Amino acid sequence: MKRLIASSVALLLISPAVSHAGDDGATIRRTSYGIPHVRATDYRDLGLGLGYAFAEDNVCMMADIVVTTSAQRSRWFGPDATTESGDGNLVSDLYHQRINQSGVIERALSQPSRQARDLVRGYVTGFNRYLARTGVANLPDARCRGAAWVRPITEIDVWRRVHQVAGLTGGEGFQDAVVGARPPGSPAPAKLVQRVEQRPGSNGIALGREATGGTGMVLGNPHFQWDDDWRFYQYQLTIPGELNVSGAGLYGVPVVAIGHNDRMGWTHTASDAQTVTVSRLALVPGDPTSYLVDGQAHRMTAEQVTVHARQTDGSVTPVTRTLYRTPDGPVVADPGLLQWTDTTAHVLRDANAGNPAVVDQWLAVARARSVPDLHQALVRHQALPWVNTLAADSTGSAYYSDVQVVPHVTDELRARCTTGPDVGLVILDGSRSSCGWGTDPDAVRPGVFGPARLPHLIRDDHVSNMNNSPWLTNPAAPLTGYPSIVGDVGTERSPRTRLGLDMIADRLDGSDGLGRPGFTLPTLEATMFGNRNLSAEEGLHAVVQLCQANPTLNGVDVREACATLSKWNGTGDIGERSRGAFFWRTFVNLARRPGIDFWLVPFDPADPAHTPRGINTADPGIGRAFADTVRAFANAGVPVDVRLDDVQHYEGIPIHGCRGPEGCFNVVSVPGAPRPLDQIPDVPHGTSFVMAVELTANGPRTSSLLVYGQSANQASPHHHDQAHLYVEKKWVSGRFSEQEIARDPNLTVHYVR
The missing domain is CATH 3.60.20.10 (Aminohydrolase, N-terminal nucleophile (Ntn) domain)
Known part of the structure; x- marks a missing residue:
């Protein structure tokens, strides 16, 4: 009855929302699972509504983003700490401060249209409106409630985030190489924690x-x-x-x-x-900060980059590094191929800078x-x-x-x-x-x-x-x-x-067993979450035959593992039928080591969609890899028939799917090597937002899932509500038209004036 009354009240509000939304602000209508539908009459008010809604769900995440792009992580959290994704605070700050003091973002702001600038301006206003109304001391997320590092954001904060997204697979991935580049003979910098991150895929x-x-x-x-x-x-x-x-x-x-x-x-x-290339510079003899182009000497620009770092006693002190650049971009260096020597240096050029x-x-x-x-x-x-x-x-x-x-x-x-x-990098001759x-x-x-x-x-x-x-x-x-x-x-x-x-x-x-040929929206959904595993389809039967014929491989009793694989359904599903999936993952990792002829049929350019295929169990390395997998599980104290549920989870919720290198479409990137169960992390990477949409003459029909939920705040009801749907392979039905939004049983309406 309470839900019916709430829904009825929400429906009564739809008419004024439609007729007046945007006249003096924005209307935020939230449907099931906390999805906001923002309506306004111009881009500034549209940004106002979106910024407010996002702050309601993720105020701490936006505040953290701003701390990062404004180069203040070391100031608030210390130089030696790292973010959850593995960014070292000092590396991150020096990298972003170099960008900020260069003015590259401000100079580029003549490019965006008035609509884009208005959208960003409104977004900033909406976020700050929520922050002012709620108060930092009363924020719903304990991670930043009352924190001194939470502040109103500015338009340049948002444009810095836009620039960061544009450079995600470019300069952002070279932070440690930019910050660590020092001429030969320079004092070694203090230890810098380097960035560790999975590359985005899709x-x-x-x-x-x-x-x-x-x-x-x-x-x-x-x-x-x-x-x-x-x-x-x-x-x-x-x-x-x-x-x-x-x-x-x-x-x-x-x-x-x-x-x-x-x-x-x-x-x-x-x-x-x-989207990036590296230029290899020929240096002027005796001067490692000058380089030659067509025989003419040019001096690198030395940039003094200063950030502030909190010390163990609570004091904040400046940390300064000298970084170098040329007109093409920053000088980069690493201990491997991109070393800065007396004769050679390297410069990164990013097309998205x-x-x-x-x-x-x-x-x-x-x-x-x-x-x-x-x-x-x-x-x-x-x-x-x-x-x-x-x-x-x-x-x-x-x-x-x-x-x-x-x-x-x-x-x-x-x-x-x-x-x-x-x-894997395009390295060009920078001397010409x-x-x-x-x-x-x-x-x-x-x-x-x-x-x-x-x-x-x-x-x-x-x-x-x-x-x-x-x-x-x-x-x-x-x-x-x-x-x-x-x-x-x-x-x-x-x-x-x-x-x-x-x-x-x-x-x-x-x-595929899903019915009549051709795609419908339901079969597209079923295809997405079929959790097929190509390596298992290609070679599980052959590997089981190998271990059944050889109960002992390389001195290791493999009978239990063999029996487990013989019962596994060969997918990335969870539950009892998943016993064997984690063992297979680890075996495939080991079996694809150098020196093992893994595939039975090699790659054929004339048949690229179907080759290579089959697992070459005649190669002795396959048997060794199987035995090594059994031994690794024993050493880690992990049973060979462990369920996928027990090693692949998100805040206690079992997550189906498997790793891309196994040949999985629904990617969940949990490490493949066995380790004690209490050390296997939550899912760090993989399928995130999933959308299946059919475009018809009568409008779109949509199903979606945001697997980890709308809010990063663990106290929010929308923190992992969609993860529970994901477990059951259920979807959120799209609400796009005014009628669909109005019919949502959990509809709420909020005006931001």
């Missing part, structure tokens, strides 16, 4: 009319950190007649990054394209109502950082694009200028000006490839990406001819990519 599938029977569908499945501020927040943003978009964005950036409107849906995956245009880019994507509109939006702004785009629309067109910010390094330049061994980045006439920014040189594909059947290069976006229409810095061609695909292609093919011919 799965994306876009389906056209031939795969669905007429509509377009999109599956978005980003893989991000769970335990730090690189989390997603879900919401809807509406300005009647101007913008109506629903989906999720990263904390602190007031736009929908993955989502849909009424006619078009899209997702992103981390691109294989490299000074790129605040991502806000306008995502606003333009949100306003696009068809695949052609979307492509034009990407071409017009060309500001996406480090991501592919996959989309579909209500006409049944499916779309893939890698139109983003990519350094203009042609294959000719790469062949002529690459120096040093191939270590002819080895610098070029520019295309159609490029929006200098130094990058224009959209015409970057791959895209429109299909009526399907496109997908699971973080490999664009080559097999659709195996029937391989993409080739793009620059190699975008990605390779004709090489082995990851097990996760191959499984994704299998999942699509098996659904299209109906061989």
